[in-house]
Amino acid sequence: xxxxxxxxxxxxxxxxxxxxxxxxxxxxxxxxxxxxxxxxxxxxxxxxxxxxxxxxxxxxxxxxxxxxxxxxxxxxxxxxxxxxxxxxxxxxxxxxxxxxxxxxxxxxxxxxxxxxxxxxxxxxxxxxxxxxxxxxxxxxxxxxxxxxxxxxxxxxxxxxxxxxxxxxxxxxxxxxxxxxxxxxxxxxxxxxxxxxxxxxxxxxxxxxxxxxxxxxxxxxxxxxxxxxxxxxxxxxxxxxxxxxxxxxxxxxxxxxxxxxxxxxxxxxxxxxxxxxxxxxxxxxxxxxxxxxx
Numbered sequence: 001x002x003x004x005x006x007x008x009x010x011x012x013x014x015x016x017x018x019x020x021x022x023x024x025x026x027x028x029x030x031x032x033x034x035x036x037x038x039x040x041x042x043x044x045x046x047x048x049x050x051x052x053x054x055x056x057x058x059x060x061x062x063x064x065x066x067x068x069x070x071x072x073x074x075x076x077x078x079x080x081x082x083x084x085x086x087x088x089x090x091x092x093x094x095x096x097x098x099x100x101x102x103x104x105x106x107x108x109x110x111x112x113x114x115x116x117x118x119x120x121x122x123x124x125x126x127x128x129x130x131x132x133x134x135x136x137x138x139x140x141x142x143x144x145x146x147x148x149x150x151x152x153x154x155x156x157x158x159x160x161x162x163x164x165x166x167x168x169x170x171x172x173x174x175x176x177x178x179x180x181x182x183x184x185x186x187x188x189x190x191x192x193x194x195x196x197x198x199x200x201x202x203x204x205x206x207x208x209x210x211x212x213x214x215x216x217x218x219x220x221x222x223x224x225x226x227x228x229x230x231x232x233x234x235x236x237x238x239x240x241x242x243x244x245x246x247x248x249x250x251x252x253x254x255x256x257x258x259x260x261x262x263x264x265x266x267x268x269x270x271x272x273x274x275x276x277x278x279x280x281x282x283x284x285x286x287x288x289x290x291x292x293x
Contacts, residue, residue, distance in 0.1 A: 011047045018069060019043035039066060046073045053077050056087040071097065091119050091197030119196050120238075131155075131163040133260040140254070146180040146220070147245045147253035154241070154262045164263040167234055167283060171262075174226040175243060179218060185250060186218045188225045191242035191257060200239070200281045203227060232285035235278055236266030 016022055019040045024032070032040065045053060055074060074097055078084050086097055094101060094115060101118035103111040111121050134151045153161050155172040165171045175188055189204030205225040206212035242257040266272060270285045 015043045052083045054085045131161045144254040148178045150176040167269045171229040178222045182219045184217045185247040188245045193240040195238045234264045235283035
């Protein structure tokens with residue numbers, strides 16, 4: 001690795017502590033799990049003090065504490081004036097760590113820009129602009145059966161399928177699907193994410209305990225699960241809808257984390273009389289009381 005013995009001796013304890021393998025020093029590396037192997041590899045590479053540190057999906061392994069250590073170490077390397085080439089699908093980490101990002105597709109460079117712009121480009125790629133997504137048969141894995149997703153739609157208060165909503169209006173989201181046979185304990189729901197991959201909320205059609213009991217076994221047939229996002233909740237911007245159909249702790253039948261994207265127009269939202277950007281994905285209309293004391 002290019003380190004002299006004295007340098008190895010000096011850094012050995014720090015590498016072991018970083019990787020968290022103090023109790024495994026007598027265990028041959030070939031017996032390490034894949035996760036432990038990656039932890040050790042990153043610890044060694046990070047302590048080599050290279051001019052260019054290439055980190056490929058290291059955050060996909062390890063617990064939350066190790067991931068925090070990785071992020072901290074990469075940040076330290078960058079602040080020391082060295083280069084970190086960080087390869088990841090973790091948008092929040094990319095946004096935190098990097099200033100410039102390149103987007104690859106099929107091994108080819110398709111976009112290069114400051115990180116916020118590159119993330120917006122990556123997250124928006126391939127989304128329908130119509131407010132509706134219909135799944136083709138070749139997009140549905142065979143093991144999704146007996147659940148078969150048909151479509152997800154975003155609608156306004158008049159039931160029109162639309163790509164852009166006003167933040168002061170309710171947003172209706174419906175998922176259409178078919179069951180070829182009955183499923184016990186099925187829950188169908190959505191994830192709402194920002195374009196940078198940050199989760200806003202998760203909701204399922206049987207979050208209400210009474211509804212869950214009533215629909216304990218969902219029979220074969222065609223269904224629509226529909227919910228309404230209340231007005232004056234979301235901030236202006238573009239959002240992603242993901243879909244999940246599962247029986248809790250039994251089986252996940254189908255998941256599409258990037259099923260559809262839609263826009264929220266902030267016209268008329270709380271505080272719009274000030275020409276400023278409000279931080280965060282939500283912009284609730286809170287009831288304030290001002291008292292003179």
